Amino acid sequence: MSKKTVKPWLSISEQIALLTSRGMSIYDEGRAARYLSSIGYYRLSGYLYCFRDFSSDNTGNSFYPGTTFEELINLYIFDKKLRLLAMDALERIEVMVRAEVCNYLGRISPTAHKSSVLFHNRKGHKDWLVRHKVLITDAKRANNAAITHYIEEYHDIPIWVVAETWNFGTLSKIYDYLHSKHQDRIAANLNIDKSVGKHIATHLRAFNYIRNVSSHHARLWNTNIIGRPSLKGMSDECWKQSNINKSFVIFCLMYKYVKTFNPNSTWGGRFLQLLDEFPIEKNNQYEARRTLELSQMGATEEEIKAYFEFLSNSK
Numbered sequence: 001m002s003k004k005t006v007k008p009w010l011s012i013s014e015q016i017a018l019l020t021s022r023g024m025s026i027y028d029e030g031r032a033a034r035y036l037s038s039i040g041y042y043r044l045s046g047y048l049y050c051f052r053d054f055s056s057d058n059t060g061n062s063f064y065p066g067t068t069f070e071e072l073i074n075l076y077i078f079d080k081k082l083r084l085l086a087m088d089a090l091e092r093i094e095v096m097v098r099a100e101v102c103n104y105l106g107r108i109s110p111t112a113h114k115s116s117v118l119f120h121n122r123k124g125h126k127d128w129l130v131r132h133k134v135l136i137t138d139a140k141r142a143n144n145a146a147i148t149h150y151i152e153e154y155h156d157i158p159i160w161v162v163a164e165t166w167n168f169g170t171l172s173k174i175y176d177y178l179h180s181k182h183q184d185r186i187a188a189n190l191n192i193d194k195s196v197g198k199h200i201a202t203h204l205r206a207f208n209y210i211r212n213v214s215s216h217h218a219r220l221w222n223t224n225i226i227g228r229p230s231l232k233g234m235s236d237e238c239w240k241q242s243n244i245n246k247s248f249v250i251f252c253l254m255y256k257y258v259k260t261f262n263p264n265s266t267w268g269g270r271f272l273q274l275l276d277e278f279p280i281e282k283n284n285q286y287e288a289r290r291t292l293e294l295s296q297m298g299a300t301e302e303e304i305k306a307y308f309e310f311l312s313n314s315k
Helices: 012-021 029-039 040-051 069-108 122-139 146-153 157-166 168-177 179-187 194-215 239-240 247-261 267-275 287-292 300-312
Strands: none
Touching: 012 029, 029 040, 029 069, 040 069, 040 179, 069 157, 069 168, 069 179, 069 194, 069 247, 069 267, 122 146, 122 157, 122 168, 146 157, 168 194, 179 194, 194 247, 247 267, 267 300
């Protein structure tokens, strides 16, 4: 199969002409030009895909009837707010879980993260140590004061210091590789039922995926989740009805963690408020536009609100 020729570069005016030729209404071309210049056509193309009409043919080279540039930008802004909300929750979760992993392992030994006997996945742990060494080297190269101090003054770096070089992926992997008895104890210390302990690794992997999507400014609201979380041990039956391949389940999990760590958190309320701002109006006369409904997050708008109300009242 022969490869296609790379598409030509288009000026802003040519990009606007392309959008209008495909059926998009642009009422203020000057405003559209400013957005295309500041965001970029290619980044917006991830959102343009949501408006492509495949009902007449398989090319999707035209947009749904009535599609406007304003709708496109409003969807982009909604998703940006959703990413920021996710990052807010994930920062809290990452800091809390990392602190407890350090507290738990640090009690065993200041360098327990290097001890293979604590880990069920020896090969994974060995690979983790290689990556861990790279992070230390990067931190030293960046003149990280704490890392440089310990390298110069001590034989090794304790876990509670070196963990500050970890990213979410590093954290999720060290937890994943621990023996289940250690996972259970860490879960209990986090006020999470220890029966969920071994499944937290799947939650952290899913959180890491959402974090990567958000930090790279990719489309989040209707994304397909890579690294689906296990809901085993969760007492909330409503979660079983959700589409585990979509982002809503991850937002449920994030809220569960945030609420556990801080019962007075307003994060859930801010999430519901954002859902009320979903910018695309339903168009029941045009069936194909269902790809632009909030249900593409993995549950209907009514179900999402009911679930979060349930979670808000759960202990």
